[in-house]
Amino acid sequence: MKKGEEIEFIKDGKRLDGRTFDELRNIKIEVGVLERADGSCYLELGDNKVIAAVYGPREMHPRHAQDAKMAVIKFRYNMAPFSVDDRKRPGPDRRSVEISKVSREAFEPVIMREYYPKAAIEVYVEILQSDAGTRTAGINAASVALADAGIPMKDLVSSIAVGKVGGEVVLDLNAVEDNYGEADMPIAMIARKNTITALQMDGRLTKDEFGRGLKLAMNACHQIYELQRTALIERYNKRESVKFEEREA
Ligand code: ADP
Numbered sequence: 001m002k003k004g005e006e007i008e009f010i011k012d013g014k015r016l017d018g019r020t021f022d023e024l025r026n027i028k029i030e031v032g033v034l035e036r037a038d039g040s041c042y043l044e045l046g047d048n049k050v051i052a053a054v055y056g057p058r059e060m061h062p063r064h065a066q067d068a069k070m071a072v073i074k075f076r077y078n079m080a081p082f083s084v085d086d087r088k089r090p091g092p093d094r095r096s097v098e099i100s101k102v103s104r105e106a107f108e109p110v111i112m113r114e115y116y117p118k119a120a121i122e123v124y125v126e127i128l129q130s131d132a133g134t135r136t137a138g139i140n141a142a143s144v145a146l147a148d149a150g151i152p153m154k155d156l157v158s159s160i161a162v163g164k165v166g167g168e169v170v171l172d173l174n175a176v177e178d179n180y181g182e183a184d185m186p187i188a189m190i191a192r193k194n195t196i197t198a199l200q201m202d203g204r205l206t207k208d209e210f211g212r213g214l215k216l217a218m219n220a221c222h223q224i225y226e227l228q229r230t231a232l233i234e235r236y237n238k239r240e241s242v243k244f245e246e247r248e249a
Contacts, residue, residue, distance in 0.1 A: 007180050009166030015177070021170045022216050024160070025133075027227055029140075031148050031235035039149025041231075043141035046174060047131035052141035054149040057119035070113035071121050075104035077138055079127040099135045106139055106159065106188035106198035112152040121151055132178035133161050139188050139198070144228050148235070156228050157197055158221040159188035162213035169209050171216045185210075187217045191225035194218055 009016060019025070025046030034040035037053035044050075060066040077099040081087045103125070111121065123146065125138035139159035146153060163173045165181035178184050183203030189196045205213060 007166075007176070009177065009181070010168055015165070015170065017174055019172075021168055022219070024172050024220055024223060025174065027140075027224065029144060029227055029231035031144055031231050032239075037145070037149070039145040039147065039151070041141040041144035041148060043137055043144070045133055045137040045140070046172070047129060048127070048134050048137040049129040050134065050137045050141050051126045051128060052138065052145035053124045053126075054122065054142070054145045054151065055124075056121040056149070057116040057151070058122075060118055060120035066118040067113075069117055071111070071116035071119040073104050073107060073111060073113070074120055074122045075100045075107070075125070075142070076123070077103055077125045077127070077135065079130060079134070083127045083130045083134075099138070102198050102200060103135060103139050103142065103188075106157055107142070107146070107153075109195070109197050110153045110155050110157055110190060111146070112154065115152055121146075130175075132173050132175040132184075133186070136160050136186050136188070140224055140228065144231060147228075147232055155190045155192055156225055157188050158191045158224040158228060159186065159198070160217050160220045160224060161186040162217045162220075164203065164205060164209060164213075169205075169212045169216065171220055183209075185213055185217075187214070187221075189218065189221050191218075191221040 028044040030042040033042045034053055039054040041052045057071050060072050077096050079088050081090050123142050125142055127134045136159040143157045161173055162171050162185050163181050164183040165177045183205050185201045188198035
């Protein structure tokens with residue numbers, strides 16, 4: 001199949017996977033899944049499965065890359081060879097370098113880097129299974145992992161893609177919609193402030209479609225923010241109750 005080839009993306013107001021235009025895929029968030037990281041998160045967004053690990057703040061190496069005034073954020077997005085249909089060649093490529101840069105920039109406005117001069121805050125995102133939207137899933141997981149690591153942040157960052165398929169503006173594209181659709185626009189934002197911290201666009205949208213897409217993404221990011229917050233609260237309530245039981249014993 002070629003890009004733009006006729007696919008019936010929308011039938012009776014429903015998409016190929018049965019979702020409505022403004023419906024998210026299922027999201028599952030688990031906090032603190034890795035013993036050795038300072039903070040971690042496992043996240044599913046539909047068929048995407050990602051893990052985020054955070055280390056730091058710790059001393060920045062190499063030293064010449066230190067910033068005397070604030071911490072440096074290192075962000076590495078990586079796709080496992082088994083995460084795609086055909087085996088992906090391991091190691092960094094142009095796409096992963098670009099996604100790492102955009103993801104890092106999505107967090108720069110919220111992480112209080114000035115608290116940790118000369119330090120590094122390292123974020124690793126590993127894509128275990130991909131079905132379009134992996135950068136948004138990675139940002140959502142990284143946000144939770146940063147909070148789990150106790151990194152001071154002004155707020156959480158939430159992320160989702162919107163796009164255009166079959167002439168309609170839709171939320172959270174899956175792989176078929178992403179590959180054969182007309183546009184894809186991943187967005188990251190501070191949901192509580194409606195402040196955008198990252199926005200990319202592949203394809204074409206009219207001004208009106210852009211506006212509608214933005215509205216869909218904002219609503220979805222509010223929902224994702226609530227899920228991130230709930231997952232963190234659940235994790236820390238559990239940890240607190242275990243500590244309490246230990247004290248009682
Ligand atoms: P995102 O995953 O953030 O949507 P892209 O739009 O670049 O990023 O990719 C869309 C989807 O295409 C990915 O989620 C993945 O399923 C697939 N894909 C990306 N890169 C590769 C690759 N090198 N090999 C096979 N599939 C890939």
